[in-house]
Amino acid sequence: MDNHKISEIFEAIADILEFKQDNQFKIRAYRRAAASIRAMSEDINEFAKANPLNSIPGIGKDLSEKIEELLKTGALKSYEELKESVPGIIFDMMRIPGVGPKTAKLLYDELKIDSVEKLKKYAKEHKLSQLSHLKEKTEANILKGIELLEKSSDSMLLGDALPMAEGMVNYLKQKSPISKIDIAGSARRMKQTVKDIDILVSSKKPQAVMHNFVNMPTTERVLVRGDTKSSILTRQGIQVDIRVVEPASYGAALVYFTGSKEHNVRLRELAVKKKLKINEYGVYSVKGGSASGGKKIAGKTEEEVYASVGLKYIEPELREDRGEIGAALKNKLPKLIEISDIRGDFHVHSNYSDGINTIEEMARFCKNLGYEYVVISDHSKSLKVAGGLSEQDLIKKNREIDAINKKIKGFKVLKGVEVDIDSDGNLDYSDEVLKDLDVVLAAIHTGFKQSKEVITKRILRAMDNKHVDIITHPTGRLLNAREPYAVDMTAVLKHAKKTGTVIEINGYPERLDLDDINSRIASEMGVKIALTTDSHRVEQLLNMRFAVSVARRAWLTQKDVLNTLSLKQICAI
Ligand code: DGT
Ligand code: CA
Numbered sequence: 001m002d003n004h005k006i007s008e009i010f011e012a013i014a015d016i017l018e019f020k021q022d023n024q025f026k027i028r029a030y031r032r033a034a035a036s037i038r039a040m041s042e043d044i045n046e047f048a049k050a051n052p053l054n055s056i057p058g059i060g061k062d063l064s065e066k067i068e069e070l071l072k073t074g075a076l077k078s079y080e081e082l083k084e085s086v087p088g089i090i091f092d093m094m095r096i097p098g099v100g101p102k103t104a105k106l107l108y109d110e111l112k113i114d115s116v117e118k119l120k121k122y123a124k125e126h127k128l129s130q131l132s133h134l135k136e137k138t139e140a141n142i143l144k145g146i147e148l149l150e151k152s153s154d155s156m157l158l159g160d161a162l163p164m165a166e167g168m169v170n171y172l173k174q175k176s177p178i179s180k181i182d183i184a185g186s187a188r189r190m191k192q193t194v195k196d197i198d199i200l201v202s203s204k205k206p207q208a209v210m211h212n213f214v215n216m217p218t219t220e221r222v223l224v225r226g227d228t229k230s231s232i233l234t235r236q237g238i239q240v241d242i243r244v245v246e247p248a249s250y251g252a253a254l255v256y257f258t259g260s261k262e263h264n265v266r267l268r269e270l271a272v273k274k275k276l277k278i279n280e281y282g283v284y285s286v287k288g289g290s291a292s293g294g295k296k297i298a299g300k301t302e303e304e305v306y307a308s309v310g311l312k313y314i315e316p317e318l319r320e321d322r323g324e325i326g327a328a329l330k331n332k333l334p335k336l337i338e339i340s341d342i343r344g345d346f347h348v349h350s351n352y353s354d355g356i357n358t359i360e361e362m363a364r365f366c367k368n369l370g371y372e373y374v375v376i377s378d379h380s381k382s383l384k385v386a387g388g389l390s391e392q393d394l395i396k397k398n399r400e401i402d403a404i405n406k407k408i409k410g411f412k413v414l415k416g417v418e419v420d421i422d423s424d425g426n427l428d429y430s431d432e433v434l435k436d437l438d439v440v441l442a443a444i445h446t447g448f449k450q451s452k453e454v455i456t457k458r459i460l461r462a463m464d465n466k467h468v469d470i471i472t473h474p475t476g477r478l479l480n481a482r483e484p485y486a487v488d489m490t491a492v493l494k495h496a497k498k499t500g501t502v503i504e505i506n507g508y509p510e511r512l513d514l515d516d517i518n519s520r521i522a523s524e525m526g527v528k529i530a531l532t533t534d535s536h537r538v539e540q541l542l543n544m545r546f547a548v549s550v551a552r553r554a555w556l557t558q559k560d561v562l563n564t565l566s567l568k569q570i571c572a573i
Pocket of ligand 1 (some may be wrong): 198259261265
């Protein structure tokens with residue numbers, strides 16, 4: 001039983017209770033508890049040994065007993081009984097993005113849906129929209145949701161994959177002598193989603209590495225076990241491949257297994273032009289049209305491999321065949337932004353709205369990260385589900401910020417807001433309120449299904465307000481869960497340039513919004529970018545590395561990014 005599993009069970013209980021039209025307070029209590037456990041930085045088993053469970057925010061006596069039962073027995077009797085009372089297809093339907101308990105109930109009661117295949121078939125045949133309570137749009141969304149689920153079931157978020165891969169690397173390093181070890185594949189390129197995890201090793205004791213790998217605590221099933229290559233499936237259903245290579249081939253293997261495939265193809269084409277051959281073992285000179293008998297000229301390090309075909313080292317995030325080899329040939333690769341360039345975070349929530357920590361806790365954590373400033377940007381009044389602040393609460397919050405700024409030296413908390421753009425494009429606070437804030441972020445949280453024209457107009461109108469500084473999560477997508485709303489990004493970026501509005505790369509792993517491709521277009525148009533975490537608790541402030549990874553994949557440099565500026569420079573804008 002881990003945090004993830006327990007929060008999943010609590011969410012499932014909330015879904016069932018909602019399906020059964022049970023008490024709203026009870027449902028909300030389960031959801032709050034699930035969120036709280038999911039966000040804990042500590043393993044709940046460890047936590048429970050030293051602390052009472054009801055010291056977790058949102059956990060009272062009843063829920064702490066349930067957690068205890070789960071930790072002790074690995075199961076929860078009341079949950080098992082509750083599950084029995086609901087047909088299995090309801091759970092399958094609720095996994096589809098866009099299908100909540102109410103819709104699932106309607107589909108089950110009215111259409112006797114008993115499989116997802118049947119639901120897909122009925123959606124295609126427009127049988128769902130014939131129901132009196134189901135709109136055509138919902139039908140289209142259900143179909144999209146099923147297709148998204150089919151597509152996403154074999155990919156995981158970088159935010160989940162990378163920590164998992166790093167954990168494995170650390171585990172293997174501790175267990176046996178290892179000369180070199182790297183995460184390779186899409187996780188090393190920091191792609192937003194990752195299909196499987198690739199690990200490359202060189203070691204004097206390859207057999208010991210293989211033994212430890214297949215016996216990791218997270219291993220569910222061993223798929224392949226060999227001397228130089230093994231594959232396992234983790235308990236979460238993720239495939240992990242490991243390869244052990246000779247030190248003399250390590251660089252060539254790392255280039256090969258980092259990919260992307262398309263980058264590797266371009267690299268090999270370039271080698272052929274230079275009468276060389278590149279493979280996962282090394283770079284060879286070609287004699288009489290064949291590499292056999294050719295001399296090995298590189299392979300130990302990646303730098304050596306790139307240099308052998310006349311290229312400077314190419315950072316993994318750029319290896320997507322998006323012009324990086326041409327740029328490297330001309331020695332025109334960008335000097336990519338690094339996490340150490342970041343001097344503050346522009347999008348952080350506190351417990352004034354839906355965050356868990358206080359402003360002071362968030363500020364002190366940021367200071368410890370070496371930042372000079374943080375923008376506390378809680379939600380505005382109409383976003384009630386996220387604890388949006390009334391004007392009076394905002395005044396109170398700003399006073400608290402003034403007090404904290406007197407207390408914490410060498411650091412500044414800036415007054416901000418994530419102001420909601422309503423369905424007509426109006427902002428949720430008046431200009432009178434906005435003018436007293438240091439930083440105004442504007443965001444869409446409702447009306448996701450509006451037409452492209454309407455959504456785009458809303459954002460453009462928000463940018464026209466002279467107080468709005470940043471457009472946050474500009475497409476509203478949630479990776480593997482919700483498609484972006486229909487927004488004309490070219491129009492938004494053009495208007496951002498015209499009005500001097502900054503565009504956000506939100507580093508929350510489910511968002512990574514704006515994405516790498518659009519961020520690159522934005523910077524080429526001269527639009528400034530802010531890298532943020534959208535943190536709701538202190539640990540999430542560390543997600544800045546994911547915002548930075550999107551920026552790096554977008555070829556951004558220090559000068560493209562707002563929060564590489566010092567506090568003094570920011571205050572002068
Ligand atoms: P994914 O789908 O998220 O796992 O993405 P990757 O890039 O990690 O792809 P994967 O795991 O299939 O392969 C890892 C790397 O190995 C890939 O980036 C490049 C290399 N590779 C795999 N298969 C081939 C191939 O057929 N040709 C070449 N040139 N490289 C390959
Ligand atoms: Ca992979």
